[in-house]
Amino acid sequence: xxxxxxxxxxxxxxxxxxxxxxxxxxxxxxxxxxxxxxxxxxxxxxxxxxxxxxxxxxxxxxxxxxxxxxxxxxxxxxxxxxxxxxxxxxxxxxxxxxxxxxxxxxxxxxxxxxxxxxxxxxxxxxxxxxxxxxxxxxxxxxxxxxxxxxxxxxxxxxxxxxxxxxxxxxxxxxxxxxxxxxxxxxxxxxxxxxxxxxxxxxxxxxxxxxxxxxxxxxxxxxxxxxxxxxxxxxxxxxxxxxxxxxxxxxxxxxxxxxxxxxxxxxxxxxxxxxxxxxxxxxxxxxxxxxxxxxxxxxxxxxxxxxxxxxxxxxxxxxxxxxxxxxxxxxxxxxxxxxxxxxxxxxxxxxx
Amino acid sequence: xxxxxxxxxxxxxxxxxxxxxxxxxxxxxxxxxxxxxxxxxxxxxxxxxxxxxxxxxxxxxxxxxxxxxxxxxxxxxxxxxxxxxxxxxxxxxxxxxxxxxxxxxxxxxxxxxxxxxxxxxxxxxxxxxxxxxxxxxxxxxxxxxxxxxxxxxxxxxxxxxxxxxxxxxxxxxxxxxxxxxxxxxxxxxxxxxxxxxxxxxxxxxxxxxxxxxxxxxxxxxxxxxxxxxxxxxxxxxxxxxxxxxxxx
Ligand SMILES: Cc1ncc(C[n+]2csc(CCOP(=O)(O)OP(=O)(O)O)c2C)c(N)n1
Ligand code: SF4
Ligand SMILES: [Mg+2]
Numbered sequence: 001x002x003x004x005x006x007x008x009x010x011x012x013x014x015x016x017x018x019x020x021x022x023x024x025x026x027x028x029x030x031x032x033x034x035x036x037x038x039x040x041x042x043x044x045x046x047x048x049x050x051x052x053x054x055x056x057x058x059x060x061x062x063x064x065x066x067x068x069x070x071x072x073x074x075x076x077x078x079x080x081x082x083x084x085x086x087x088x089x090x091x092x093x094x095x096x097x098x099x100x101x102x103x104x105x106x107x108x109x110x111x112x113x114x115x116x117x118x119x120x121x122x123x124x125x126x127x128x129x130x131x132x133x134x135x136x137x138x139x140x141x142x143x144x145x146x147x148x149x150x151x152x153x154x155x156x157x158x159x160x161x162x163x164x165x166x167x168x169x170x171x172x173x174x175x176x177x178x179x180x181x182x183x184x185x186x187x188x189x190x191x192x193x194x195x196x197x198x199x200x201x202x203x204x205x206x207x208x209x210x211x212x213x214x215x216x217x218x219x220x221x222x223x224x225x226x227x228x229x230x231x232x233x234x235x236x237x238x239x240x241x242x243x244x245x246x247x248x249x250x251x252x253x254x255x256x257x258x259x260x261x262x263x264x265x266x267x268x269x270x271x272x273x274x275x276x277x278x279x280x281x282x283x284x285x286x287x288x289x290x291x292x293x294x295x296x297x298x299x300x301x302x303x304x305x306x307x308x309x310x311x312x313x314x315x316x317x318x319x320x321x322x323x324x325x326x327x328x329x330x331x332x333x334x335x336x337x338x339x340x341x342x343x344x345x346x347x348x349x350x351x
Numbered sequence: 352x353x354x355x356x357x358x359x360x361x362x363x364x365x366x367x368x369x370x371x372x373x374x375x376x377x378x379x380x381x382x383x384x385x386x387x388x389x390x391x392x393x394x395x396x397x398x399x400x401x402x403x404x405x406x407x408x409x410x411x412x413x414x415x416x417x418x419x420x421x422x423x424x425x426x427x428x429x430x431x432x433x434x435x436x437x438x439x440x441x442x443x444x445x446x447x448x449x450x451x452x453x454x455x456x457x458x459x460x461x462x463x464x465x466x467x468x469x470x471x472x473x474x475x476x477x478x479x480x481x482x483x484x485x486x487x488x489x490x491x492x493x494x495x496x497x498x499x500x501x502x503x504x505x506x507x508x509x510x511x512x513x514x515x516x517x518x519x520x521x522x523x524x525x526x527x528x529x530x531x532x533x534x535x536x537x538x539x540x541x542x543x544x545x546x547x548x549x550x551x552x553x554x555x556x557x558x559x560x561x562x563x564x565x566x567x568x569x570x571x572x573x574x575x576x577x578x579x580x581x582x583x584x585x586x587x588x589x590x591x592x593x594x595x596x597x598x599x
Contacts, residue, residue, distance in 0.1 A: 024429070024432065024433050026428075026429065051432035051433065053428060053432065053462070055425065055458075056454050056455065056457075056458035057454055059422065059425070059454075059455075060422070060425040060428075060454065060455050060458065061425075063418065063419065063422040063425035063426050063429065063455070064425050064426070064428050064429035064432070065429060066416075066418075066422075066425075066426050066429060067398075067416070067425065067426035067427060067428060067429025067430040067431075067433070068429035068430065068432065068433040069429075070396075070416050070426075070429070070430060071396075071429075071430055071433045071434040071437075073433045075429070075433070089419050090419060090422070093419050097416075199396050199414040199415075199416055199430070200396075200414070200434065200437070201393050201394035201395060201396060201413070201414055201437055201438075202392070202393050202412075202413055202414050203393035203394065204393075207363070207411070207412050207413050207414055207415070208414055209408040209414065209415040209416065209417070210415075210416040210417065211408055211415075211416075211417040212417060213405070213417065
């Protein structure tokens with residue numbers, strides 16, 4: 001405990017999940033996340049009361065998760081682009097059934113088979129539901145290997161706390177990079193008891209069922225409202241972000257994950273040229289840190305959203321800014337990573 | 352609600368909502384009787400499909416989860432792996448198991464998952480109003496084979512029991528019918544064997560039950576039974592395709 005070890009991002013996610021008590025992993029190989037699957041195989045196949053299954057597809061994998069979490073255990077699946085698309089029906093079922101699990105998406109270039117290089121084109125899919133119906137995931141956007149670890153552990157806790165699927169939205173760069181990480185001693189959190197809803201056999205109680213449907217529209221509307229209330233609580237309590245240098249900035253960049261790392265370099269480079277750039281880095285994408293963005297918009301009149309997409313998060317930034325400031329966009333896509341130099345060039349256009 | 356005479360404990364008091372002459376009810380009852388006889392109701396977790404038996408959770412007096420269409424064997428895998436001391440069964444229609452869920456059933460069998468599958472082959476999509484199933488017979492008229500199933504463009508009816516019995520991980524595979532008492536006795540025996548295989552930890556077991564859908568076949572219950580015997584049984588022969596002895 002306490003010592004730092006050098007780990008690849010994807011393996012760090014696996015280790016973090018295991019340390020968070022996850023003993024059940026179901027997945028299907030896809031680049032750039034396959035190291036998570038391999039790591040879980042290496043560890044879980046040697047553990048007692050644990051299971052690793054290389055599923056026949058991502059569809060099967062998410063449904064194996066659905067079965068496992070129904071019995072009350074912590075379970076995880078991971079994938080990238082095309083595989084995450086295949087999981088969407090299952091994720092919608094899990095959200096409807098209010099079951100907790102962690103889904104990792106190490107994003108790659110899209111659409112279609114796309115590329116295997118890092119991208120952020122799955123923002124809409126991750127934050128707006130992704131599958132059918134009205135639901136949301138709790139979405140974390142780590143920006144370092146250390147954060148992959150910490151947020152994976154938090155994701156399990158919050159999933160349990162809210163009985164809601166949580167997603168780690170990384171990208172190929174984070175998944176593949178090596179960094180020193182520390183598996184910190186974590187304060188014990190009080191999580192709700194699961195015994196009131198798990199399927200364990202009906203010994204000593206009435207039989208119970210998990211059914212993600214109701215043909216009576218009024219009953220289903222009620223269920224949707226219960227979910228909505230939950231999302232409101234999540235929005236109130238679980239927003240996380242990092243704000244860097246936003247007081248008196250000439251322009252504030254909003255970026256998450258890998259892009260936010262690059263922007264930190266941009267901030268330092270810009271300082272040398274006498275340009276004062278701020279950064280708001282959402283750590284949770286759902287709930288989105290709209291309040292800090294709104295507050296900043298009343299003090300600073302220029303924003304630049306930088307994403308490895310053609311502009312997805314910018315929609316949430318614009319909603320938060322609500323016309324109070326100018327919101328500009330710079331994006332690279334298809335697996336291209338924006339360089340500090342080009343981002344600074346872009347900043348200069350607006351100053 | 353009053354307890355119906357002789358109703359197995361593994362069924363709730365909720366009356367079946369299936370159409371008259373539909374075999375889903377009989378199949379439920381046989382499964383429930385077997386759960387009772389083994390005394391395993393309280394450690395059983397059932398997985399109901401999307402199909403007419405989506406409501407099975409109301410009828411089975413054990414814990415139940417409802418799967419997405421075709422995914423029951425994957426869910427069963429997750430449950431059994433995380434709770435190996437439970438008894439896990441899926442209950443699936445032919446659209447569910449033999450079409451949209453083909454990958455899941457094949458690979459659950461191939462991994463030798465220690466689960467029991469009850470497969471209701473009624474040669475049609477019941478719930479959605481009578482479209483062609485992969486098991487629909489050649490020439491059979493359905494909403495989506497309005498001129499009869501033409502194997503040239505629609506393929507031949509798929510024989511799941513035969514196909515799955517080529518898989519080494521499948522321990523017990525059997526096909527039964529419910530159109531007469533003698534068949535029902537055999538069907539129950541088969542279901543019992545299937546759960547026994549699971550209780551013994553011997554791996555994947557499946558009972559395919561040839562079933563009626565009078566409503567979507569456009570026949571009376573009596574005619575439906577007759578049609579099943581005259582048309583389905585010749586194409587889908589009854590019997591055991593794989594047994595534990597053979598595997599051992
Ligand atoms: C992904 C998905 N596709 C399609 C459907 C629509 N659907 C519901 S039940 C069903 C077919 C059911 O037929 P079968 O499995 O044979 O069961 P039966 O009703 O005959 O017992 C279909 C296509 C669905 N619910 N989900
Ligand atoms: S539609 Fe067919 S399968 Fe469904 S309940 Fe009626 S008879 Fe049974
Ligand atoms: Mg059917």
